[in-house]
Amino acid sequence: MDVQPWHAVAAVMDRAPATIRVFLDHRMHCVGCPIARFHSVEEACREHGLALARILAAFDAAARVDEPS
Template sequence: MDIDPESVVDDVMRRWPATIAVFLANRMHCIGCPVGRMHTIAEACAEHALDRATVLAQLAAAAGRAHEAPR
């Protein structure tokens, strides 16, 4: 699963917990929101008036860091 505009917010946060920081940094109150189980990244960005490409890049970066091997 890749993170794309049609990815469901809750699925992204569950698969890549490090992405939670991105939602918080962008003042997206998606954590624990019942709508997050249905909202896509595209819908959440539109709802919060955020640039989708920027948020997707931030989420991808956070997910990549989440997969790095511990040092």
């Protein structure tokens, strides 16, 4: 999965469950949050004061774990 800034946080976690660890490691409280369906990755990074490019790279690395071989 190629995670994009406009992807909904919940969709990222649904499609690539390995990204949940990235959210938790960066103290993003998105896991289980009712707003995760509506917040984009970009919005979540802004809310948590995190660099978007760094988080996207971490999500992409984690998402590769969930891709079928």
